[in-house]
Amino acid sequence: MNSAPEDRLLGEYRLKELVAENAVFCTWLATQTSVSRVVLVDELRSDQADHRDAFLANVRAKASVDHPLIGSVYEAVAGPDTCYYAHELLPGVTLAQRQNARQPLAPARLTNLLRRVSEAQLQLEALGQATSPLDLDTIYQDEQGVVRLQNLAIAGARDPDQSARDIVHLGNALVPLTAKDHPGSTRMLTLCAWMRGEGLKAPITWDQVRDFCIQIEHQLADPASSLTPTRHGIPARKKQPVALIAIATAVLAIGIVVLASRMQPPVRPTPPGASLPEPVTAAAGKHPTPDGGEETLPAFRISANEITIGQYAGFLEILGTLAKDGREHTFDPADQMPGKTSHEPADWPALLAAAKANGTWRDQSVTLDSPVTGVDWWDAAAYAEWKKARLPTQEEWFAALHMDMKNPAAIPPGPWAPVTSQAADRTPPGLLGMAGSVCEWTAKPAPNPANPLGEKLWVIIGGSYLKPGSNALTREWTADRSLRRPDLGFRVVFDAE
Numbered sequence: 001m002n003s004a005p006e007d008r009l010l011g012e013y014r015l016k017e018l019v020a021e022n023a024v025f026c027t028w029l030a031t032q033t034s035v036s037r038v039v040l041v042d043e044l045r046s047d048q049a050d051h052r053d054a055f056l057a058n059v060r061a062k063a064s065v066d067h068p069l070i071g072s073v074y075e076a077v078a079g080p081d082t083c084y085y086a087h088e089l090l091p092g093v094t095l096a097q098r099q100n101a102r103q104p105l106a107p108a109r110l111t112n113l114l115r116r117v118s119e120a121q122l123q124l125e126a127l128g129q130a131t132s133p134l135d136l137d138t139i140y141q142d143e144q145g146v147v148r149l150q151n152l153a154i155a156g157a158r159d160p161d162q163s164a165r166d167i168v169h170l171g172n173a174l175v176p177l178t179a180k181d182h183p184g185s186t187r188m189l190t191l192c193a194w195m196r197g198e199g200l201k202a203p204i205t206w207d208q209v210r211d212f213c214i215q216i217e218h219q220l221a222d223p224a225s226s227l228t229p230t231r232h233g234i235p236a237r238k239k240q241p242v243a244l245i246a247i248a249t250a251v252l253a254i255g256i257v258v259l260a261s262r263m264q265p266p267v268r269p270t271p272p273g274a275s276l277p278e279p280v281t282a283a284a285g286k287h288p289t290p291d292g293g294e295e296t297l298p299a300f301r302i303s304a305n306e307i308t309i310g311q312y313a314g315f316l317e318i319l320g321t322l323a324k325d326g327r328e329h330t331f332d333p334a335d336q337m338p339g340k341t342s343h344e345p346a347d348w349p350a351l352l353a354a355a356k357a358n359g360t361w362r363d364q365s366v367t368l369d370s371p372v373t374g375v376d377w378w379d380a381a382a383y384a385e386w387k388k389a390r391l392p393t394q395e396e397w398f399a400a401l402h403m404d405m406k407n408p409a410a411i412p413p414g415p416w417a418p419v420t421s422q423a424a425d426r427t428p429p430g431l432l433g434m435a436g437s438v439c440e441w442t443a444k445p446a447p448n449p450a451n452p453l454g455e456k457l458w459v460i461i462g463g464s465y466l467k468p469g470s471n472a473l474t475r476e477w478t479a480d481r482s483l484r485r486p487d488l489g490f491r492v493v494f495d496a497e
Contacts, residue, residue: 009033010084011077013041024048024055032074032086039074044083052083057155059085064153065129066455068448068477069120071151087151088451092142095177099136104177107184108220108468109145114174114191115213116147121206123480125163130156134166136173164203171195184220191216214466221468276311276369276419277304279494280400280429287399290461290475291449295395299496302392302400305419305432306440306489307383309355310368312345312375315383319343331385336378337482343382346374346484362486369418371438371489377458377481380441380490389492391443394459394475396493401472404428408472411435416465416487425463435472438489439464448477455479460488 008015013030019040020027025048028041044055056078062085063073076085095113098105105113117139124131131152132138138150171192178188191212194204279301286294322328332340345351347361354361355368375383377391384390392400401408405427413436414425425436445456457477463470466487 010041010043010082011075013039013084013086015041024051029089030086038089039086040089041084041086052078054155055083058153061129061153061155062087062151065124065127065151066457066479067120067123068450068457069116069147070123070149072451072454073151074453090140090148090150092140092146092148094137095139095141095173096135096137098141099173099177104179105141106179106182107188108217109141110174110178111184111188111191111213111216111220112145112469113139113141113147114170115210115217117149117170118206118210118213120149121163121166122210124153125158125206126480128158130154130158131162133162134170136177163206167195167204167206167209168197171197184216187216187219217468218466276308277421277430277432279303280403280431281496282396282400282403284496287395288402289395290398290473295399297396297399300392300396301494301496302396302431303389303491303493304430306371306438306491307380308369308419309352309366309372312372312383313352313368315386316344316348318386331382333378333381333385336382340378340482343375343379345372345379346486348374364416367418369420370416371419371433373416373438373486373489374484375441375489376484377441381443383490384492387492387494389494391441391490392493393444394442394446394461397440397442397461400429400431401427401434403431408434411472413463413465413471434462436463436465436470438462438487439467439470439474439476441488441490446477464488 010028010030012033013028014033015028015030017029018026019029023045025042025044028043030039030041031037032039042059044052048055056076059073059076063076071088071090074086074088077083117134121134132154134149134152138152140148140150171194174195175189175192178185178192191209194200194212195209197203280303281301282297282299284297284299286296289295319328319331322330351361351366351372351374353359355366355370358365358367360366381391405411408427411427411434412424414423414433416437417423419432421430421432423432425434426432427434439460439462442459442461445458447456448454457479458481460476460478461474463472463474464487466485467474
């Protein structure tokens with residue numbers, strides 16, 4: 001690296017070292033003097049004035065991306081004599097650096113990383129955002145396993161083949177980074193082969209990569225599980241025959257007998273119907289907040305369990321009755337997104353049919369007393385309105401979690417299972433499913449402590465059965481209230497009686 005001229009300032013940014021340079025701009029390591037924050041500054045070269053408009057168009061594209069995994073743009077300045085923008089210095093090291101240092105990652109860690117990359121790419125796809133190619137030197141991971149991505153957004157329309165190219169490239173690039181002879185290495189290498197398209201008739205997609213990663217993470221967290229990655233949730237036009245698994249695994253010298261033995265889903269006895277517990281009351285007063293402070297809250301009652309499939313089915317039946325009189329929008333939130341016409345969860349007919357039959361859905365045993373999943377924020381808020389309740393704020397959720405609990409992180413996470421008072425995933429006052437089962441929507445957006453100056457995002461709280469390592473203290477942030485996932489549900493809050 002080259003030192004910057006002594007005491008050179010660009011606005012409030014003191015330049016320290018030149019870390020990269022190309023034909024159009026220079027990248028500096030700098031300190032933002034007003035907040036003593038280390039950042040990167042990309043400065044348009046003085047001899048590239050003809051590229052000013054294109055440079056700023058790319059900066060605007062980057063600034064429009066708001067995702068917790070993608071590097072933030074802090075400020076852009078276009079003056080008469082200078083043009084630059086400041087952006088986040090991502091923590092950790094890149095995958096390219098790990099590869100060069102011959103530091104492969106354990107499959108569990110690499111699968112989590114790939115899932116997070118997939119989630120970020122799905123957001124870019126949804127926005128139709130054009131990007132530069134995804135490569136190992138654009139993906140960062142720190143010592144705690146936190147994954148961040150460079151902001152690769154560029155001006156212009158997204159290339160329809162961009163995702164496919166990135167997936168194929170990573171399918172090749174991640175192979176040397178997969179630690180061999182570790183639990184899950186065979187499955188990770190199989191997924192890489194699918195990403196490269198080996199033996200497949202249709203290209204794999206980012207949502208399929210994410211779902212495969214979730215399956216592998218779940219398997220590695222539960223060694224007794226007999227599950228292997230399956231293709232549930234793939235649209236019919238992309239269903240892959242069982243023989244395709246054999247082809248991909250043969251490429252990687254996986255014993256077909258071993259693979260077949262893992263294909264059988266676990267069989268669990270059908271639980272009896274549950275008598276759902278009453279809401280739990282939280283007293284008025286000062287309560288700890290998720291970010292380490294305290295907040296004074298009025299008394300409230302919070303549902304002891306996540307809203308179940310049976311409870312939600314009752315709500316939809318009421319909406320069906322109201323629809324006969326044109327009143328199906330009676331409980332819609334005031335700011336519901338335009339074009340949303342239904343509160344049916346994702347894959348609802350299949351989920352409800354399986355629950356009524358005490359059957360299986362997505363390889364999971366399910367009954368009407370299992371927490372409902374696949375609901376977006378507006379679905380959850382509409383249900384709460386029907387019940388004359390509301391979604392909990394993260395502060396209320398956290399306050400309820402801490403009642404009579406010294407260490408909520410020690411609550412053993414539970415699976416996605418029918419509600420039962422005998423569950424180990426239970427707080428002393430009787431709150432169920434806080435550490436596991438499904439994660440939950442909360443009422444209001446809030447800043448992510450990892451990016452305190454960033455936009456407030458909607459908070460998803462609690463552990464998830466599909467996210468090994470999550471627990472009652474886990475939080476996620478999303479800009480997308482229309483997000484629906486097979487591990488995302490909610491509970492509600494009532495005013496104190």
